Amino acid sequence: xxSTTNLFRCLLGLIVSVGSIEARQVTFKDPLSPRIANYAISxxxxxxxxxxxxKEKLTWRNTSKDAIRELQFHLYLNAFKNTETTFMKESGGRxxxxxxxxxxxxxxxxxxMRTADxxxxxxxxxxxxxxxxxxxxxxxxxxxxxxxxxxxRTIEVDIEFRALLPRIFARxxxxxxxxxxxxxxxxxxxxxxxxxxxxTKGQWNCHQYHATGEFYADYGTYDxxxxxxxxxxxxxxxxxxRVQDNSDGTKTVFHRAEDVHDFAWTASASFxxxxxxxxxxxxxxxxxxxxxxxxxxxFQAAKATLEYFDKHVxxxxxxxxxxxxxxxxxFGSGGMEYPTLITAGSFWGLGPELKFAELxxxxxxxxxxWYGMVGNNEFEEAWLDEGINSYxxxxxxxxTYGDRTSVADLPGFQIGDLENSRMSYTxxxxxxxxxxxxxxxxxxxxxxxxxxxxxxxxxxxTLDRLIGRAVMDTVMKTYFNRWKFKHPCSRDFIDVVNExxxxxxxxxxxxxxxxFFDQVLYGTDVCDYELTRxxxxxxxxxxxxxxxxxxxxxxxxRRDTTGSRLFESSVVASRLGEVKMPTSVLVxxxxxxxxxxxxxxxxRWVEFKYRRPEKIVxxxxxxxxxxxxxxxxxxxxxxxxxxxxxxxxxxxKFLFWLQNILQLAAMIx
Numbered sequence: 138x139x140s141t142t143n144l145f146r147c148l149l150g151l152i153v154s155v156g157s158i159e160a161r162q163v164t165f166k167d168p169l170s171p172r173i174a175n176y177a178i179s180x181x182x183x184x185x186x187x188x189x190x191x192k193e194k195l196t197w198r199n200t201s202k203d204a205i206r207e208l209q210f211h212l213y214l215n216a217f218k219n220t221e222t223t224f225m226k227e228s229g230g231r232x233x234x235x236x237x238x239x240x241x242x243x244x245x246x247x248x249x250m251r252t253a254d255x256x257x258x259x260x261x262x263x264x265x266x267x268x269x270x271x272x273x274x275x276x277x278x279x280x281x282x283x284x285x286x287x288x289x290r291t292i293e294v295d296i297e298f299r300a301l302l303p304r305i306f307a308r309x310x311x312x313x314x315x316x317x318x319x320x321x322x323x324x325x326x327x328x329x330x331x332x333x334x335x336x337t338k339g340q341w342n343c344h345q346y347h348a349t350g351e352f353y354a355d356y357g358t359y360d361x362x363x364x365x366x367x368x369x370x371x372x373x374x375x376x377x378x379r380v381q382d383n384s385d386g387t388k389t390v391f392h393r394a395e396d397v398h399d400f401a402w403t404a405s406a407s408f409x410x411x412x413x414x415x416x417x418x419x420x421x422x423x424x425x426x427x428x429x430x431x432x433x434x435x436f437q438a439a440k441a442t443l444e445y446f447d448k449h450v451x452x453x454x455x456x457x458x459x460x461x462x463x464x465x466x467x468f469g470s471g472g473m474e475y476p477t478l479i480t481a482g483s484f485w486g487l488g489p490e491l492k493f494a495e496l497x498x499x500x501x502x503x504x505x506x507w508y509g510m511v512g513n514n515e516f517e518e519a520w521l522d523e524g525i526n527s528y529x530x531x532x533x534x535x536x537t538y539g540d541r542t543s544v545a546d547l548p549g550f551q552i553g554d555l556e557n558s559r560m561s562y563t564x565x566x567x568x569x570x571x572x573x574x575x576x577x578x579x580x581x582x583x584x585x586x587x588x589x590x591x592x593x594x595x596x597x598x599t600l601d602r603l604i605g606r607a608v609m610d611t612v613m614k615t616y617f618n619r620w621k622f623k624h625p626c627s628r629d630f631i632d633v634v635n636e637x638x639x640x641x642x643x644x645x646x647x648x649x650x651x652x653f654f655d656q657v658l659y660g661t662d663v664c665d666y667e668l669t670r671x672x673x674x675x676x677x678x679x680x681x682x683x684x685x686x687x688x689x690x691x692x693x694x695r696r697d698t699t700g701s702r703l704f705e706s707s708v709v710a711s712r713l714g715e716v717k718m719p720t721s722v723l724v725x726x727x728x729x730x731x732x733x734x735x736x737x738x739x740x741r742w743v744e745f746k747y748r749r750p751e752k753i754v755x756x757x758x759x760x761x762x763x764x765x766x767x768x769x770x771x772x773x774x775x776x777x778x779x780x781x782x783x784x785x786x787x788x789x790k791f792l793f794w795l796q797n798i799l800q801l802a803a804m805i806x
Contacts, residue, residue: 170622241304350577524593
């Protein structure tokens with residue numbers, strides 16, 4: 138999901154959209170993933186009552202060495218059941234600045250649960266609360282088994298359920314005749330074996346639905362048929378298999394998805410269905426009729442992003458991508474990602490100068506890689522998806538639309554995505570509030586978006602600039618190929634960095650880069666380097682000595698120092714923050730010459746001294762802006778000449794930006 142923690146992101150949360158795609162029947166020749174959880178689901182939508190009823194056959198395989206004596210499931214829709222759920226208590230009934238509509242409750246009930254041999258498990262269902270002591274929360278349940286599932290064996294469970302969809306304000310639900318249905322079915326948790334991620338013994342990982350953070354599940358197949366009113370256009374995860382017209386004014390749409398860990402779908406009578414092709418990928422855009430003119434922006438952004446990931450990370454293996462543009466009252470479902478299906482964002486009158494539609498499309502597609510194919514645990518280590526994806530967002534947006542214009546390109550005002558991301562982090566009231574490495578629901582006093590999305594994107598950019606783009610691409614390709622369709626943790630990513638970087642840089646950064654991640658990922662300290670002082674002291678030659686032309690220095694000639702002046706000059710750079718990074722200092726003299734000094738950044742300050750005829754005009758610490766994690770770039774340079782009040786340049790720029798955003802928000806609201 139795209140971050141909404143500054144004004145720009147908040148506006149994005151208001152203008153995002155929804156999408157899905159149908160494509161030719163495709164079956165992968167070989168499974169790309171270990172297919173652990175395989176679902177066959179039939180669901181029927183009652184568009185008038187806003188209810189769904191479904192039958193689900195789950196085939197779950199025990200890949201561990203343990204005998205599994207219970208199953209655990211998510212019932213995410215129960216997050217919207219009442220004011221007492223963990224989600225409602227944590228969020229206060231708001232998501233991305235959108236409040237829950239009055240009377241917009243939703244829920245899900247399991248009405249029957251049986252094993253394939255007919256054993257009734259329904260009476261054994263017990264709600265549990267693995268993350269808190271909230272007995273009113275019903276988003277996770279356990280079911281004890283009479284017979285354990287032995288290692289390597291499977292269990293088949295037949296489930297019947299019904300659900301009332303909530304009014305959309307947080308990802309899922311309905312608005313009038315627009316439905317976006319996500320996290321909607323009884324979904325089994327992940328059983329982690331000892332040694333997988335952080336598990337010291339076999340255990341279920343099945344978190345409640347929280348106000349921040351997203352989802353975690355195993356890979357498998359989904360065969361899903363959705364019965365909807367006949368005039369509705371349907372989009373869904375996976376590939377369209379066939380459409381069946383029914384005699385009761387409905388139709389049934391059959392989809393199959395392979396090697397995915399989730400399934401979402403959308404249906405509306407208002408969608409305008411549009412398609413284009415990029416190589417092997419059929420791109421489908423489901424637009425609101427009043428915003429059809431924005432569709433090309435989605436297509437272009439999707440194609441540019443597909444091209445970039447294909448070149449710099451790895452191939453997109455699926456044959457399709459659906460982009461959904463949400464209904465006006467369904468903005469709460471926008472800016473989200475599901476396998477082969479993303480929701481984007483636009484609104485009527487949005488000009489190309491403001492690249493909101495492009496940014497949301499790029500960001501949400503990027504999740505196909507860092508959430509879809511590299512399946513980290515979003516509840517516990519969201520930065521592995523959101524942070525890495527935001528880092529690629531900066532790369533792709535800036536390289537596609539310009540590093541100074543990729544967010545806004547208005548007369549008198551421009552801003553790029555790196556600057557936008559830095560602003561979100563550097564403007565935090567308390568950037569030390571907690572480490573990036575924190576469970577998503579434990580960001581009690583805020584900071585989730587600023588840290589997990591933006592700080593992580595910024596420290597990934599810093600790593601990129603420290604080790605070089607070519608080495609960074611090798612790191613990311615190695616990580617992607619090694620861990621796709623698996624469940625990596627932060628340690629696994631760091632291990633790849635420590636494996637690749639020494640191959641190209643030797644011990645330049647030490648025996649490993651643990652010191653880097655200890656500071657920016659696991660720590661709370663800030664990085665702040667300052668160019669503190671420039672000093673030029675002219676040396677007066679004593680009377681009676683000879684200058685360099687052989688003439689004796691007199692009281693009169695000493696005042697004429699042309700050609701014989703000499704300065705003792707110095708530059709002082711300081712480390713104001715606790716984070717220690719290698720950096721450099723550029724010193725510029727009045728004859729145009731420059732000296733580049735290296736500094737390991739460990740000490741509190743460093744002084745560089747010079748004795749030469751030229752004096753220092755200006756100096757800058759981190760002249761190539763390698764340290765994007767540096768929280769204050771305004772103190773990085775110093776000059777002996779009038780500065781022209783550079784602070785006002787940035788102040789005016791920010792105020793102009795703020796005014797434009799507020800005006801746009803007023804237009805939408």
